[in-house]
Amino acid sequence: MLEYIDEQYQPKDEVIAEYYVEPNGITLEEACEHLAAESSIGTWTDVSTMNQEIATSLKPHVYSIDKERGIVKIAYCTDLFELGNVPCILSSIAGNIYGMKIVRNLRLLDIHFPKKVVQSFPGPAFGIEGIRKLTRIPKRPLVGTIVKPKVGLTSTQHAKVAYDAWMGGLDIVKDDENLTDQPFNRFSDRIRETLKMRDLAEKETGEKKIYMPNITAESMEMLKRAKYVKEYGGEYIMVDILTAGWAGVQTVRQYNEGQVIHAHRAMHGALTRNPKHGMSMLTIAKLARLVGCDQLHVGTGVGKMEGSPTVVKEIAGELEADVVGDHHTVLAQEWYGLKPALAVSSGGLHPGHVPPLLHNMGYDIVAQFGGGCHGHPDGTTAGAKAIRQAVDAVMEGKSLSDYANSHMELQKALAKWGE
Ligand code: CAP
Ligand code: MG
Secondary structure, rough: OOEEOOOOOOOOEEEEEEEEEEEEOOOOHHHHHHHHHHHOOOOOOOOOOOHHHHHHOOEEEEEEEOOOOEEEEEEEEEOOOOOHHHHHHHHHHHHHHHHHEEEEEEEEEEEEHHHHHHOOOOOOHHHHHHHHHHHHOOOOOEEEOOOOOOOOOOOOHHHHHHHHHHHOOOEEEEEEEOOEEEEEEOOOHHHHHHHHHHHHHHHHHOOOOOOEEEEOOOOHHHHHHHHHHHOOOOOEEEHHHHHHOOHHHHHHHHOOOOOOOEEEEEEEEEHHHHHHOOOOOHHHHHHHHHHHOOEOOOOOOOOOOOOOOHHHHHHHHHOOOEEOOOOOOOEEOOOOOOOOOOOEEEOOOHHHHEEEHHHHHOOOOOEEHHHHHHOOOOHHHHHHHHHHHHHHHHHHHOOOHEEEEEEEEHHHHHHHHHO
């Protein structure tokens, strides 16, 4: 077998993968040898077809092994990967190795991408600046809702709920991740009717209103749906990036005709939830920015979904910064001019969560409230008003309870869900 461990090795402009490794019946060093081989040029035994040229030019180097924490870093030269191809990168460094008997647990904590790889991807077409320009909201966090029930409403009912939410002051209405083109709510009808209501809400409020339709489907169908949305004046599309798959998302970005891409992360928990196995949400977020998602769900830190405020903030930082420094288990990363994407906090949020949410995440976020809007005792419009009031209170430096004295909708929301 080739030897991959070289702790004196200084990585150059290479892809670096950082893993948590729990070996199964062998030493950590032995596990590292197998992982490096299987994720690049090797297999379980020596093969007669290997030659010195391959070994010299393509062999990765395990250059850092933290035995106490079980954290290892492997440097891979860029020629091991096809540029601009996420499936290729993942099939290598996050592929077969998960299934090997020699590891009990294996987690990809982060990937560092060198300039050549970063610049082989398009990144977001709009980014934070583009979104702020489009929405005409220079500073305030964007606020939105998800039409609820998740599925079941007809297209006409859906459009009416959206209208009510916009009229209450929300900027954004989005489809839920499992609503696509069902018999009770056809995609084409929903788009036409909801965008018509958006136009009406814009006319009546004088504010810019956004609809994010879920176009998730087979790749060519997604392109058709994006085109249809565009024909009816929709500036946004939403994709369930993990269930659709990276190739599908890359296709959508490649043929994007000037629409903002909102990325929902449904199913990420299957990969990210076990802290010892799978891959980190940070890794998924990096890939999402590379392939060109403008907005991505990152968690809330305070709502119904798993994820501490610190980790959620760290993920948002990776989406939004130009340069990320080496810290904790996060690797240094320069984004070489790729636009920053906007973090989305969603899942179990209600107006009472707004102060801790904004305190942790800052104002460059989309905050989405599904149940926390339509569950308001007085309905969707009142729920939307309560959300806007909570954001206004924070931006004016007032406590929610003070603000609620003169804002009935917020008062009723706090009475139902607390502060
Ligand atoms: C929010 C949501 C989102 C979750 C997913 C839902 O609704 O639409 O899908 O936020 O979680 O259906 O749960 P609620 P995450 O506001 O009613 O919870 O953003 O963490 O991926
Ligand atoms: Mg949802």
